[in-house]
């Protein structure tokens with residue numbers, strides 16, 4: 255077993271790439287991502303067991319612990335039927351508690367997801383926000399990233415997730431933190447090792463080697479990028495599966511072909527593992543010409559497929575646990591109207 259690090263990766267990631275390369279170029283430097291090339295070259299090796307992971311976490315994994323059962327949730331029951339709906343909370347559109355309550359009373363979702371400072375643009379603490387939302391009796395999934403939190407901070411966030419009974423946590427490496435605001439990046443861990451850390455903490459074992467009682471735990475979700483080549487992406491997600499991920503949320507897809515790439519990635523994945531987990535497919539609404547321009551800049555494929563056509567393709571995907579809806583607007587009234595439109599379309603296809 256070896257441990258790999260490449261000097262040309264600005265996040266100094268261990269054992270594999272982040273999900274942020276655009277057209278195979280690094281999101282930070284604009285140069286070809288060295289990790290993608292490496293994974294292309296070693297695809298014939300078993301990427302899931304080839305590498306040593308974070309040394310401290312591997313040591314802690316030897317501490318005996320019991321396997322804590324996941325918390326029962328309505329969201330997970332819907333995922334098992336392939337009919338779950340999650341929505342990304344409109345953090346850029348809300349200004350106060352009244353508006354937060356308005357979003358909850360006027361929308362209908364099995365799970366509310368809370369992003370963690372996307373593109374390095376500061377919003378709210380995702381775990382603090384999720385803790386507040388729990389008082390409304392809804393199911394929540396904060397996103398946690400390693401971009402601006404070190405091992406100690408991530409441990410505290412994951413303990414918070416246990417204490418306040420979150421249904422799911424989404425763990426991802428994260429964008430470069432200073433894309434919007436100059437700030438020093440952290441990247442103590444990557445997504446696979448964050449998943450490893452979460453499974454340890456959710457079983458009651460801390461990186462300090464202390465143990466604590468956990469009755470039931472949140473589910474652990476990771477991200478999948480269908481815009482990477484399936485051969486590369488399959489190796490990335492194989493590492494996450496080995497680490498203990500139970501569900502994937504995809505990067506936004508805007509065409510039927512991108513939905514087909516999810517399937518291709520899972521076919522490729524069979525070379526590495528037989529573990530199968532469901533996928534929540536992320537869709538943006540609306541997909542206007544302006545949005546398409548933005549998506550293309552992010553190396554996300556666009557075309558002429560309608561929202562409904564992409565939805566039909568998702569419905570036919572046998573690994574789909576449902577749809578993760580992201581509605582784009584900074585104005586709450588506009589956001590709510592768009593949400594209603596998208597919800598009707600989803601209900602029509604998934605009835």
Ligand code: SF4
Pocket residue numbers: 262263264265266267270271272273274275279280281282283286287288289290
């Ligand atoms: S795209 Fe991600 S993995 Fe690749 S070099 Fe840049 S930061 Fe590193």
